Amino acid sequence: MDFTFTPEEEAFRKEVAAFLEKEVPQEYREKRLTFFDMSAQHDWIQVHRAMAEKLGAKGWLSRHWPREYGGQDASPFYRLILREELSRYHSPGYDSIGAGIVAPALLLKGSEEQKKQHLPGIASGKVIWCETLSEPGHGSDLASIEVFAREDADCFTINGQKIWTTNGHFADWNALVVRTDREVTPKYRGLTFFLVDMKTPGITVNPVINIAGHHEFNEVFFDDVRVPKENIVGGLNKGFYVVMSLLDYERTSDTAYAVAGTYLEDLAEYARDNNLLNPIMVNRLAQLRADCEVARLLHYRVTWMQSRGTVPNYESAMSKMYGFELLQRVSEFGMELLGQYSQLTGESARVPMYGRIPSCYLRSFGHSLEQGTSEIDRDVIAQRGLGLPRLR
Amino acid sequence: MDFALNEQQEMMQTLARDFLTGEYTDKVLRAMAGDEKGYTPELWKKLAEMNLLGLSIPEDYGGIGDFLDLIVVLEEMGRACFISPFFSTVVLGASSIIETGSDEQKQKFLPGISEGKTIITLALAEELAKYTPDAIQTKATQQGGDFVISGVKLFVTDAHVSDYLICAAMTGEAENPRERISLFIVDINTPGVSCKSLKTISGDKQAEVTFDNVKVSGDNVLGEIDKGWPYAQKILQKANVARCAEMVGLAQQALNITRDYAKERIAFGHPIGAFQSVQHRCADMLIDIDGSRFATYQAAWRINKGLPAAREVAIAKAWVSQACRRVMNSAHQVHGAIGFTEDHILHYYTKKARASEFSFGGVDYHLEQLSTHS
Numbered sequence: 001m002d003f004t005f006t007p008e009e010e011a012f013r014k015e016v017a018a019f020l021e022k023e024v025p026q027e028y029r030e031k032r033l034t035f036f037d038m039s040a041q042h043d044w045i046q047v048h049r050a051m052a053e054k055l056g057a058k059g060w061l062s063r064h065w066p067r068e069y070g071g072q073d074a075s076p077f078y079r080l081i082l083r084e085e086l087s088r089y090h091s092p093g094y095d096s097i098g099a100g101i102v103a104p105a106l107l108l109k110g111s112e113e114q115k116k117q118h119l120p121g122i123a124s125g126k127v128i129w130c131e132t133l134s135e136p137g138h139g140s141d142l143a144s145i146e147v148f149a150r151e152d153a154d155c156f157t158i159n160g161q162k163i164w165t166t167n168g169h170f171a172d173w174n175a176l177v178v179r180t181d182r183e184v185t186p187k188y189r190g191l192t193f194f195l196v197d198m199k200t201p202g203i204t205v206n207p208v209i210n211i212a213g214h215h216e217f218n219e220v221f222f223d224d225v226r227v228p229k230e231n232i233v234g235g236l237n238k239g240f241y242v243v244m245s246l247l248d249y250e251r252t253s254d255t256a257y258a259v260a261g262t263y264l265e266d267l268a269e270y271a272r273d274n275n276l277l278n279p280i281m282v283n284r285l286a287q288l289r290a291d292c293e294v295a296r297l298l299h300y301r302v303t304w305m306q307s308r309g310t311v312p313n314y315e316s317a318m319s320k321m322y323g324f325e326l327l328q329r330v331s332e333f334g335m336e337l338l339g340q341y342s343q344l345t346g347e348s349a350r351v352p353m354y355g356r357i358p359s360c361y362l363r364s365f366g367h368s369l370e371q372g373t374s375e376i377d378r379d380v381i382a383q384r385g386l387g388l389p390r391l392r
Numbered sequence: 393m394d395f396a397l398n399e400q401q402e403m404m405q406t407l408a409r410d411f412l413t414g415e416y417t418d419k420v421l422r423a424m425a426g427d428e429k430g431y432t433p434e435l436w437k438k439l440a441e442m443n444l445l446g447l448s449i450p451e452d453y454g455g456i457g458d459f460l461d462l463i464v465v466l467e468e469m470g471r472a473c474f475i476s477p478f479f480s481t482v483v484l485g486a487s488s489i490i491e492t493g494s495d496e497q498k499q500k501f502l503p504g505i506s507e508g509k510t511i512i513t514l515a516l517a518e519e520l521a522k523y524t525p526d527a528i529q530t531k532a533t534q535q536g537g538d539f540v541i542s543g544v545k546l547f548v549t550d551a552h553v554s555d556y557l558i559c560a561a562m563t564g565e566a567e568n569p570r571e572r573i574s575l576f577i578v579d580i581n582t583p584g585v586s587c588k589s590l591k592t593i594s595g596d597k598q599a600e601v602t603f604d605n606v607k608v609s610g611d612n613v614l615g616e617i618d619k620g621w622p623y624a625q626k627i628l629q630k631a632n633v634a635r636c637a638e639m640v641g642l643a644q645q646a647l648n649i650t651r652d653y654a655k656e657r658i659a660f661g662h663p664i665g666a667f668q669s670v671q672h673r674c675a676d677m678l679i680d681i682d683g684s685r686f687a688t689y690q691a692a693w694r695i696n697k698g699l700p701a702a703r704e705v706a707i708a709k710a711w712v713s714q715a716c717r718r719v720m721n722s723a724h725q726v727h728g729a730i731g732f733t734e735d736h737i738l739h740y741y742t743k744k745a746r747a748s749e750f751s752f753g754g755v756d757y758h759l760e761q762l763s764t765h766s
Binding site: 001002003004005077268282283285286287289290291293294297298300301303304307314315318321322375377378379381382383385386387388389390391 | 393394395396397398401460647651654655662663665666667668670671672674675676678679682683686687689690693694704706707710711756759760762763766
């Protein structure tokens with residue numbers, strides 16, 4: 001048993017912190033806003049890309065990858081430390097889709113050519129990714145995906161609509177799951193996983209603005225989009241297995257626990273400075289701090305499993321769901337703490353914390369929906385973690 | 393970072409689990425819950441033979457293993473809903489002597505504990521049922537080389553079967569209550585000591601202990617006069633984490649029997665465990681248990697390493713107590729009416745969990761501690 005980081009890991013944390021101290025744009029650090037909070041600003045995507053390339057140049061985005069693909073075979077705790085520090089500094093620049101889930105999925109299921117083609121771009125921070133799974137008619141029920149790819153000589157031609165594509169409006173590449181067999185049962189055996197260049201003719205991306213006013217999501221239309229066969233990952237009609245491993249990584253790559261912890265301490269600081277800590281708020285704060293500690297431990301457990309080469313199972317659904325739901329609770333606490341002031345947006349002269357409070361709160365409605373709903377996560381925990389029977 | 397048990401810890405876990413599964417059946421649990429003593433000498437002897445009573449006691453004094461080994465075993469005892477003076481003797485008694493005792497005192501008491509000859513408990517709380525130095529009103533007045541103790545202690549676990557009591561009393565006049573507490577080890581047969589059992593909802597044996605002009609020699613002082621409170625705090629840290637380990641075990645077993653029941657019980661043509669409303673409840677139970685276990689082990693690991701642990705202990709006790717409560721509530725809900733009967737085993741777990749939660753400070757106290765340590 002050991003609940004500390006190694007001296008090397010601690011040194012890495014210091015190195016990252018010193019770097020971010022210098023490199024994170026002043027405005028992001030001062031306002032302590034999230035990446036998407038900044039989406040109203042004209043240059044936010046450039047800031048994100050510039051920061052991504054700086055992280056890439058340091059070799060930090062791929063440090064935990066195998067050496068043959070440009071990594072250093074480092075423990076996944078290096079990825080965790082990097083992401084904790086990025087959260088603490090409110091830094092943009094981490095492509096949570098490309099570096100967070102597409103790279104590990106490619107390392108696991110991609111062909112040698114696919115790895116050679118795509119991993120360097122992710123490691124350098126120069127290529128930004130999006131993923132396209134959900135459709136207007138199918139979210140949690142992924143096996144029912146309808147958007148169809150028709151075999152057409154050396155290509156597949158894709159037609160249909162996808163939605164909830166985070167970063168779709170500026171991503172360079174897309175990890176896409178579509179139907180390639182309409183007859184097969186069970187339905188999940190008719191899905192295929194494609195890597196798609198977002199510049200391919202026939203792709204249209206429209207914004208979907210969330211209730212916090214952020215431009216994060218998009219709907220993506222595919223109109224006779226031709227994708228070469230060699231862009232299939234994991235084999236024709238075997239996309240579901242790639243998606244499952246991708247989702248497993250998605251559940252382990254979130255940093256909700258770190259964001260919640262940082263946000264809570266920011267709120268505590270504001271509350272102290274402004275004399276808001278009555279006994280009830282002191283109690284809430286202590287409770288949430290205990291919750292943050294547990295969220296951190298649940299997340300570390302998953303990373304520890306990965307560091308030993310074990311594939312997390314229900315454990316990742318647990319840490320992801322607990323972390324995200326905790327972030328919702330912390331966000332609600334922010335609203336409660338600031339009371340009437342919590343309604344004010346960044347455009348109001350009297351706004352506290354640059355409008356971060358309502359923004360986090362409104363954004364938090366999505367936390368129990370994204371990357372698989374809390375309901376799906378609880379299904380996973382009950383069925384895989386406890387062996388309870390499936391009804392469907 | 394390493395979340396795994398080492399070889400020795402795994403060995404202790406298996407040893408304790410196998411022993412308790414074999415010896416401490418539901419039938420024995422029911423008997424012990426109703427039994428006045430709460431244990432049998434035969435069982436106590438077996439614990440001694442397996443070296444379990446020497447856990448965390450230094451080898452020089454006949455012990456074995458460290459505090460983490462003890463924690464692993466306590467989790468197993470929680471799983472078995474094990475009622476016995478083990479916690480009082482090994483966690484409270486032995487820890488107090490390890491933390492505060494002179495070499496002579498250690499020689500005198502610790503080997504007896506690990507050999508199963510001595511049962512010791514801690515008499516700390518009083519009428520206020522608080523674990524702060526100001527709540528200690530029992531007085532020990534110096535008379536030459538002796539001390540005369542007078543006062544009433546409450547919620548003293550296993551006092552009725554103990555050979556010795558460790559008693560915290562006021563010795564000084566200092567305004568700061570932290571600077572006037574001393575610890576004494578008192579033979580229970582000393583004139584003036586009397587025990588009255590406090591009937592509780594759980595099988596825990598608790599007592600009210602009255603000290604009426606109890607005369608003890610200066611040799612019975614543990615640690616230094618007036619400097620007992622910092623020791624008491626260390627003992628309380630261990631006691632609280634140990635209670636957490638018990639609760640983790642209690643909750644784990646409550647989930648295990650709930651899971652089994654949910655797989656077997658058929659309603660509307662399906663096992664009830666196939667329904668999402670039941671599954672999601674069970675999923676939340678597992679989150680509570682995994683989270684509780686890591687919070688507990690993190691605090692225990694820090695104590696074992698000698699690192700500052702006040703913050704982690706407060707987090708663990710506050711969080712585990714609430715999590716364990718949620719788990720028990722859900723266990724009852726999934727079981728339906730059968731879990732509401734005395735015939736079913738579940739209520740023993742529910743009741744013991746509440747006893748563990750309240751001992752050495754409840755949720756409010758530990759959240760308050762956390763506020764002062766953040």
